[in-house]
Amino acid sequence: MNISRISLRQFRNLEPTELIPIGGFNVFWGNNAQGKTNLLEGIHLLGSLKSFRGARNDELIQHGETTCRLAAEIENRGVRRQVELSIGPQGKAARVDGKEVRRPADFFGHLRPVLFSPEEVTLLRGGPAGRRGLLDRAVFQADLTFLDRAREYDRCLRQRNRLLREGRGADQLAPWTEALVSAGARLRLDRGRYLDRLLPLLQKAHRQIAGGEEEVDISYRRGTEADLIDSLRGELERAKQREKMLGQTLVGPHRDDLEFCLLGRSLRLFASQGQLRSFLLAFKTAQIEDLQNITGVPPVLLLDDMTSELDRCRQNYFFSYLRARQGQVFITTTDIEPLLAHGISTARYFRVEKGTLHHDRDE
Amino acid sequence: MLDSVPSFTRLVVELAKFPGIGQKTATRLAFFLLRQPAAEAEALAAAIRELKERIGFCSVCFHVTESDPCPLCLDPGRDESLLCVVEEPQDLVAIERSRSFQGRYHVLHGALSPLDGIGPEELRVAELLTRLRPGKVQEVLVATNFSVEGEATALYLARLIRPLGIRVTRPAHGIPLGSDLEFIDEATVNRAVEGRRDF
Ligand SMILES: [Zn+2]
Numbered sequence: 001m002n003i004s005r006i007s008l009r010q011f012r013n014l015e016p017t018e019l020i021p022i023g024g025f026n027v028f029w030g031n032n033a034q035g036k037t038n039l040l041e042g043i044h045l046l047g048s049l050k051s052f053r054g055a056r057n058d059e060l061i062q063h064g065e066t067t068c069r070l071a072a073e074i075e076n077r078g079v080r081r082q083v084e085l086s087i088g089p090q091g092k093a094a095r096v097d098g099k100e101v102r103r104p105a106d107f108f109g110h111l112r113p114v115l116f117s118p119e120e121v122t123l124l125r126g127g128p129a130g131r132r133g134l135l136d137r138a139v140f141q142a143d144l145t146f147l148d149r150a151r152e153y154d155r156c157l158r159q160r161n162r163l164l165r166e167g168r169g170a171d172q173l174a175p176w177t178e179a180l181v182s183a184g185a186r187l188r189l190d191r192g193r194y195l196d197r198l199l200p201l202l203q204k205a206h207r208q209i210a211g212g213e214e215e216v217d218i219s220y221r222r223g224t225e226a227d228l229i230d231s232l233r234g235e236l237e238r239a240k241q242r243e244k245m246l247g248q249t250l251v252g253p254h255r256d257d258l259e260f261c262l263l264g265r266s267l268r269l270f271a272s273q274g275q276l277r278s279f280l281l282a283f284k285t286a287q288i289e290d291l292q293n294i295t296g297v298p299p300v301l302l303l304d305d306m307t308s309e310l311d312r313c314r315q316n317y318f319f320s321y322l323r324a325r326q327g328q329v330f331i332t333t334t335d336i337e338p339l340l341a342h343g344i345s346t347a348r349y350f351r352v353e354k355g356t357l358h359h360d361r362d363e
Numbered sequence: 364m365l366d367s368v369p370s371f372t373r374l375v376v377e378l379a380k381f382p383g384i385g386q387k388t389a390t391r392l393a394f395f396l397l398r399q400p401a402a403e404a405e406a407l408a409a410a411i412r413e414l415k416e417r418i419g420f421c422s423v424c425f426h427v428t429e430s431d432p433c434p435l436c437l438d439p440g441r442d443e444s445l446l447c448v449v450e451e452p453q454d455l456v457a458i459e460r461s462r463s464f465q466g467r468y469h470v471l472h473g474a475l476s477p478l479d480g481i482g483p484e485e486l487r488v489a490e491l492l493t494r495l496r497p498g499k500v501q502e503v504l505v506a507t508n509f510s511v512e513g514e515a516t517a518l519y520l521a522r523l524i525r526p527l528g529i530r531v532t533r534p535a536h537g538i539p540l541g542s543d544l545e546f547i548d549e550a551t552v553n554r555a556v557e558g559r560r561d562f
Contacts, residue, residue, distance in 0.1 A: 155511045162477035175518035179511060
C-alpha cells in the first residue's frame with residue numbers, strides 16, 4: 001500500500017500543499033512548531049477520520065477559514081483510489097473516487113496507517129483507558145468490522161446506564177444486561193484473539209530489541225465465546241448492588257485493564273523509561289507484522305519524532321528493522337543526521353518551514 | 364422567504380416538517396402546488412384529510428387499517444396459532460410482501476430505548492400479552508429489527524412470553540446485522556422467516 005499523492009488545503013498552519021511521496025522513506029524535517037506533525041496528522045486523518053492528537057474539527061481548520069480539504073491517491077496492488085476528506089466545523093464528509101461515503105466503515109481500509117508517536121509511551125504507564133485504546137486501535141486496523149461491534153456494545157452500555165440511573169427494576173434491566181453480555185463477550189473475544197496472534201510476534205521483536213533477557217507478556221481474559229459470556233454474566237451479577245448504588249455499569253470491556261508484563265512483573269509499576277520504550281517499539285513492530293500478514297501488503301508507517309525519543313541502541317534496532325522491510329514510511333524529525341547515519345536506503349527529504357514544504361533532496 | 368404572502372409561508376413551514384424535507388425542498392414543493400390546477404391541490408388535500416379521518420390502527424394487531432378489526436385479523440385463512448411481532452407497520456408490510464408468513468401479526472409501534480424514553484409502557488406490550496392469554500397462540504415469532512434496540516426488545520418479550528408455555532422464535536440469520544426489515548429484499552426476508560430459530 002502506497003500513497004502516491006497528497007494534497008492539503010487550509011489545514012492547520014500549512015500553506016496549500018501538494019506532495020509526491022516515494023515508496024520508501026519520506027522525511028519531514030525542520031525546527032519545532034513549523035508544521036511537521038501536522039503533515040502526519042493529515043495523512044492519519046485520511047486513514048482514520050480521527051486526529052491522533054484528539055483535535056476538534058475547528059482546530060483542524062486554518063484560522064479564518066470555514067473548511068479544510070485533505071486528499072490522497074492510494075495505490076494498492078495496482079488499484080488506484082482517490083480518498084478525500086472535507087472538514088467543516090459541524091462535521092466531516094468523506095469521498096472515495098469522487099463518491100460520497102455514508103458509513104465511516106466504507107472509508108476505512110483504503111489506507112491503514114500505523115502511527116508511532118513517542119507520546120504513546122505515557123499510555124503504558126497511565127490509566128487502563130490508554131492501554132485499552134492502544135489495543136483496540138490495533139484490533140480495528142486488522143479487522144475493520146470490530147468498529148461496528150464496539151459501537152453496538154457502546155449503545156447497549158448507554159441504554160443500560162440510563163436504566164440504572166433512573167433506578168428501573170430488574171425486569172426492565174434484564175434484556176439490556178443480556179444484550180450487553182453478548183456484545184461485551186464478543187469484544188473480549190476479539191481482543192483475546194488478536195492478542196493470541198500478536199504475542200509471538202511481540203515476544204520475538206522484544207527479544208531482538210532487548211537482547212533476549214527480558215520476556216514480555218500481555219495478560220487479558222481468554223477463553224471461548226461461551227466461557228466469556230458466562231464470566232461476564234457472573235461479573236455483572238456480582239456487581240449488581242454496587243451498580244444500583246452508583247447508577248452505572250461497572251464491569252465489562254469498557255472497564256477492562258490489560259496488564260503488560262516484563263519478566264512476570266507489571267510494566268506499569270516496575271519498568272524504567274527505557275524498558276517502556278522497548279516494549280512500545282516491540283508492540284508496534286508486532287502490529288505492523290500482523291497487519292502485513294493479514295492484508296498481504298505492508299502498511300504505511302507514520303513515525304512522529306522518533307529519533308529524539310529512542311536511545312542509540314534502540315535506534316539501531318529500529319532502523320535496521322525499517323531498512324529490511326518493504327513499504328512506505330513518513331518520518332518527522334528535527335535532525336536528519338541520525339537518519340543519514342543509519343543509511344536508510346531510498347529517501348525523499350522535505351524541509352518544513354513556517355507551514356511550507358520544500359522538497360530539498362532525494363537520496 | 365415570502366413573508367408578504369403568509370399563506371404560502373404557512374404551507375412551506377408545514378411541508379418542512381416532513382422527514383427528509385428541508386426548507387429548500389419545501390419551498391420548491393410549495394411553488395409546484397401553486398402552479399398546479401386547483402383540482403390537483405384539492406385532491407391532495409382530500410387525500411390527507413381522509414388519511415386522518417378514515418385510517419386508524421386496528422384494535423387487535425395495531426396495524427394501520429380503514430376498518431376495525433383489519434382484514435388481516437379477520438382473514439379466516441390465517442393460522443391463529445402463529446403470531447409475528449414487529450416494530451412498525453412497514454415491517455409487517457415487508458413480511459407480507461415476501462409471502463413467507465401465514466400467521467397473524469402484532470405491531471409494537473417501536474422498540475425499547477431508554478435513551479429515547481421508550482419503555483414497555485410506550486409500546487403495545489400489554490395488549491400483546493392480553494392477546495396471548497386465551498391460549499390459542501402456540502408460537503410467537505419476534506421479528507423486531509436486528510439493531511441493539513430490536514434485540515433487547517426481543518429478549519424482553521421472550522422473558523414475558525416463555526412462562527406462558529408459548530414457543531418464542533426469532534428470524535434466522537441472513538438479515539444483515541443492524542439493518543431494518545423494511546429495507547431488505549423479499550427473498551432475504553423469506554429465507555429468514557422460513558429458517559427461524561428458537562430464542
Ligand atoms: Zn388487525
